[in-house]
Amino acid sequence: MLNNILVALDGLEISERVIQTLDNLALSKDAKVILCHVFPTPESEMELPADRPQSDSPTFSYFHIEKQLQSYQEKLLVTSELELVTGDPAEEIIRLANIYKIELIIIGSRGLMGMKRIVQGSVSSQVVEEANCSVLVVKSR
Numbered sequence: 001m002l003n004n005i006l007v008a009l010d011g012l013e014i015s016e017r018v019i020q021t022l023d024n025l026a027l028s029k030d031a032k033v034i035l036c037h038v039f040p041t042p043e044s045e046m047e048l049p050a051d052r053p054q055s056d057s058p059t060f061s062y063f064h065i066e067k068q069l070q071s072y073q074e075k076l077l078v079t080s081e082l083e084l085v086t087g088d089p090a091e092e093i094i095r096l097a098n099i100y101k102i103e104l105i106i107i108g109s110r111g112l113m114g115m116k117r118i119v120q121g122s123v124s125s126q127v128v129e130e131a132n133c134s135v136l137v138v139k140s141r
Helices: 014-024 058-075 089-099 114-120 123-130
Strands: 004-008 032-039 079-086 104-109 134-139
Touching: 004 014, 004 089, 014 058, 014 104, 014 134, 032 058, 032 089, 058 079, 079 089, 089 104, 089 123, 104 123, 123 134
Parallel strands: 004 032, 004 104, 032 079, 104 134
Antiparallel strands: none
16 A cells, blocks of 8 residues: 655646545555645746746745645545645655655646647656656546
């Protein structure tokens, strides 16, 4: 059974599907879940796609995301922690997975294809390629 799971959430509608996928897993009572969100560094914010939610106030965004993660955390039946960090999303998810000795990462995918995927990049693809553990990618559709 899995004991350490990292759930990467980005605040989009896919987060609900990611949490539902976590709920569907048979977890041991000793399992530990880390719910994380990565705020892009200011340099990479300029590169965010236009359809990505952006806030005028980083403080508001931080508290909004923290409250959302706390609401997910309250529903979990296992031990959990929150991690809100800043940096490159894929790199930070992998870094947290290594710190917590994660056995499974659950991450959403917006399903970018073709040129959009090449131009914008895919956090989930990078995590799949570089993580030292299994990765479960939850598709948006």
